[in-house]
Amino acid sequence: MDKTGTYKIVSLFSGCGGLDLGLEMAGFEVIWANDIDKHAAATYQHNIGNIVEGDIKNIDVKDIPDCDVVVAGFPCQPFSSAGNRLGIEDARGTLYEECLRVIDDKKPKVVIFENVRGILSIKNKDGSLLLDSIINLLEAIEPGYNVQYKLLKASDYGVPQQRYRVVFVAFRKDLKVNYNFPSPTHSPDDPSLKVGNIINVPDGTPNQDEVWELSPQSKALIPYINEGGSWKDIPYEKLPPRLKRIRDNMKKYRAPNFYRRFARTEVNGTITAAATPENCGIIHPIEDRRYSVREIARIQSFPDNFIFISDSLSAKYKMIGNAVPPLLGKAIGESVKRSLDIALNPNSTDKSEEEVEVIIPQYGQVALNI
Numbered sequence: 293m294d295k296t297g298t299y300k301i302v303s304l305f306s307g308c309g310g311l312d313l314g315l316e317m318a319g320f321e322v323i324w325a326n327d328i329d330k331h332a333a334a335t336y337q338h339n340i341g342n343i344v345e346g347d348i349k350n351i352d353v354k355d356i357p358d359c360d361v362v363v364a365g366f367p368c369q370p371f372s373s374a375g376n377r378l379g380i381e382d383a384r385g386t387l388y389e390e391c392l393r394v395i396d397d398k399k400p401k402v403v404i405f406e407n408v409r410g411i412l413s414i415k416n417k418d419g420s421l422l423l424d425s426i427i428n429l430l431e432a433i434e435p436g437y438n439v440q441y442k443l444l445k446a447s448d449y450g451v452p453q454q455r456y457r458v459v460f461v462a463f464r465k466d467l468k469v470n471y472n473f474p475s476p477t478h479s480p481d482d483p484s485l486k487v488g489n490i491i492n493v494p495d496g497t498p499n500q501d502e503v504w505e506l507s508p509q510s511k512a513l514i515p516y517i518n519e520g521g522s523w524k525d526i527p528y529e530k531l532p533p534r535l536k537r538i539r540d541n542m543k544k545y546r547a548p549n550f551y552r553r554f555a556r557t558e559v560n561g562t563i564t565a566a567a568t569p570e571n572c573g574i575i576h577p578i579e580d581r582r583y584s585v586r587e588i589a590r591i592q593s594f595p596d597n598f599i600f601i602s603d604s605l606s607a608k609y610k611m612i613g614n615a616v617p618p619l620l621g622k623a624i625g626e627s628v629k630r631s632l633d634i635a636l637n638p639n640s641t642d643k644s645e646e647e648v649e650v651i652i653p654q655y656g657q658v659a660l661n662i
């Protein structure tokens with residue numbers, strides 16, 4: 293923390309900077325960031341600031357500055373040995389170990405990890421849960437960390453998308469921080485979350501004329517899909533053989549909902565890094581095309597002045613699909629900052645961010661920060 297009281301972040305696996313943008317909106321400052329992907333790094337550099345492009349495995353901790361916070365959205369890989377007995381040494385070879393290496397050296401006040409929902413059930417090679425390994429390893433780093441995690445729904449925080457992320461927040465034990473994950477601020481009925489209110493992009497908005505063309509097969513199929521529909525609208529005889537086989541035995545394949553085309557009155561589904569129409573809500577509701585780069589950026593809650601830089605169109609879709617929505621990052625950041633402020637300045641009289649209890653019909657009584 294500097295004299296102005298700004299908490300400093302070291303960001304690992306930073307991508308194009310969705311999470312970091314949200315944390316900066318919440319009042320943190322990123323002082324060091326890293327990603328291996330040159331397209332994501334170029335976008336990060338343009339919009340947020342300096343980033344070291346390269347494999348984290350090749351970076352010496354001595355070249356990373358001291359900080360208050362370490363944040364990381366590491367790709368998950370199961371460990372090869374038991375979660376309960378793991379030491380940092382045993383976790384070698386996984387990208388997660390790279391986070392531990394930095395945390396062990398910097399001893400930040402708080403660690404924030406984000407990951408996909410699947411991390412809740414991923415097993416190590418010995419059958420133990422990866423989740424338990426992560427908690428045990430963080431707790432074991434001197435002087436010890438208190439780890440909390442929660443599955444968060446992005447639309448609860450104003451992101452116009454049905455997207456889930458698991459977030460871990462671990463405070464250093466000696467700080468005795470009391471932490472609660474942020475309370476929802478938006479109900480699912482909020483008009484600001486609906487597709488129709490998101491895709492009305494004005495002409496001339498950056499990245500709006502960039503549309504990744506669909507494959508010939510998808511191009512032939514999607515005209516049959518109604519707004520709000522899915523592959524179930526496509527006549528059987530028009531389906532390719534693989535989809536015919538699935539349609540013939542929907543029970544066996546657990547009735548998948550391929551080629552979902554969200555309606556303007558719905559909240560869009562998850563935008564994935566692959567951006568394939570078969571598995572991701574990426575088809576425009578009324579035009580027979582993929583969403584543009586700007587449209588998916590908006591669905592991920594990136595502001596229109598955040599510009600995606602790359603000579604590869606698919607790389608832009610990938611970095612946006614990989615990102616934590618900035619508004620989710622902001623909500624996490626505000627909750628972490630509030631807890632840190634209270635723990636580090638217990639006599640603070642700053643009442644600028646008070647919690648009040650309000651009633652939101654879907655959630656009953658919740659706390660809102662005003």
Ligand SMILES: C[S@@+](CC[C@H](N)C(=O)[O-])C[C@H]1O[C@@H](n2cnc3c(N)ncnc32)[C@H](O)[C@@H]1O
Nearest residue numbers: 305306307309310311328329347348365615616
């Ligand atoms: C899920 S994305 C992170 C998204 C980011 N938190 C955001 O909000 O935009 C994971 C990132 O890890 C990066 N990555 C994967 N392996 C890496 C490595 N060995 N060293 C550095 N970065 C790596 C990928 O390029 C990708 O951008």
